[in-house]
Amino acid sequence: MNNSPELLPADRRRFLKEHLMSEIAAETNAPRPRRRLVWLVAAPLAVGALAAVTVVAAPEGGHGNAAPAGPASSAPTAAPSASSASSAAPAPEPTDPAGLLARAARAAASSPDPGARGTQFVYRRELQDGARETRHERRSWFAVDGRSGGLILDPTMDNGRSPWPATLSGVPGAPRTASFDSPTYEFVASLPTDPQQLLKQLLSFDRAKRVSGTPMTPKLYNQFAFADVQMIFQNVGAPPAVAGSLMEAAARIPGTSVVADEVDAAGRHGVAVVGTNGTMRVALVFDRTTGAFLGVREVLLSDLPPAGPDGLPPAGAPSPGAGGGKGFEYASAVLTSAVVDQLEAEPAN
Template sequence: MNDTPEMLTADRHRFLREHLMSEIAAETSAPRSRRRKVWWIAPPLAIAAVAAVTVAGPGRHDDGHAPAAPAASASAAPTAPTVSATPVPEPTDAAGLLGRAAKAVASRPDPGAGNAQFTYQRQITDGARESKRERTTWMPVDGRSSGLIVDPTMFGADGNGRVTWPALLGTATGAPTKADLHRPTYEFVASLPTDPQQLLELLLAADRSKEVVGVPVTKELRYQLAFGNVQMIFQNVSAPPAVAGALMEAAAKIPGTAVVADEVDAAGRHGVALVGTNGTLRVSLVFDTGTGAFLGVRQVLLTDLPPGGPDGLPPVGSPPPGAGNGKGYDFATAVLQTGIVDRPGDEPKS
């Protein structure tokens, strides 16, 4: 037997954790735990980059081999070795929770959206100056046909709260014909790298000339715009599973982004959050800690929060009881259902 430990892939690691197969536990060992140092930057709007996930794997016998089998008698068949394996401990730190959530969502099957189809999202929307309500959107995968929004508070809505949303690309005079980070479609998002480091580099190197007018694009502003791209995708576009997982891990590495272990969406659901600053707001993108599904966004006015510390993190703590007209936030959502459908007005089959 080769006593050199094998490095397990993420899929193999999950398989071992879920099934605890004794015969495999005898032949493999956990990858060595790793932790990336947290590093900080100090400009006014910048926040911390995130430590990598520390993962522990199934245990081995002390000498690296399975326990010896009991001696067999001449009249009895040999007894198979018995081994034990210990379950992988659940992460409790913010970085560990986010890393597990990102891996979980990335492992989900791709829905295989066609260009002529539409993304579907039904959510609760609530604001300090608005009433809580349901909002449903249908957006074209390729951005080249009209979408639909059902929300009674939308300007121009008919008696049923329906608003036709103009095509994003190529239908109006002078309209762009190509999507990008500034004007994303589901088709464009599906083409993004699924490697978090490559995706991070793409976000930070993007051309920002069309997004900012009359203001120098400083490093700190570039970081905020990159975080804003991630918010736009999760909140309004959605992403295939592999890209969604990569976006979560890449966004956690954007200077000026923090990870919070416990945040709440508009429906009161708790999850792990990517937190950044957008102008006058602290923005939290909340994800289910088990499945990695995007739960919603929570935005709090910076003026309603304690001042930020010298490390440049977004202000932590809770707003006072009266903030946000007593809601505690300026704006929040809770995603209830998502899917891919054939036409605006359709609902996902499952």
């Protein structure tokens, strides 16, 4: 089992465990319990969900599983003549999903690095909508090195605030080990900036302790890898070079897909890496120009057109009335993301 601190209430831990067991039952052709699932990585105490949540990432119909194009070659070329330069047309902007994601990933990787120090905090102000909660803003502070407890301010939580997450060791300042099981910003900063190397690390990490007594199949490894990428983007944050690498690595996890247009909770459109989680279609949405992580959009598969004969998640529009008329079950939008010096500090404008 996972040795990280128990960060979820007992009922949420039990719900996650039941969801995991239903996914494993499906692997062995056992009947899956019919239940309406909600993606709990997006819940306030999200880090603990890594101990049990699974994600099934599957290609979108019509897009295939093509990996995003890599950066343009930096090999020197001969200088064009005056006549050829004047007649040369500018390179067309990409319109295909893989090209859009590749461009966004390069833009993310070239963004200014905040140079976060271990004693600082990753600050997030985001809009959340759905998951049986009213539309609201949430603010969070996540310790860069994991040695200090963080904080969430959320009006939907008891008392409107909660320590989050606990320190990795449970004792501030004590030795700790960060990993995909217990990620910190410092750990994420150490990940490869080459997408293929990062993909290998994501897929080879031993996650067997998350499912005690259950064999880890290749499909489950892929599910957990996608879940870990979502955890990083939604909660932990990543330095620019690693963020760009994570975007392309996520699109190369077997079973994921890239779609050209998805919408976050604030109505912003972006390119997305898409998969499924139990009964949910999950999209990680990125700005097409800057590569910034915009948020998550989740739709119940039952609210979407039927899957094709290949069993992949549908890409069509939700049915009328889906999500109580919202068209989604849960969506978020990152409004502000910054590195600050202390808890409850707001970034300078």
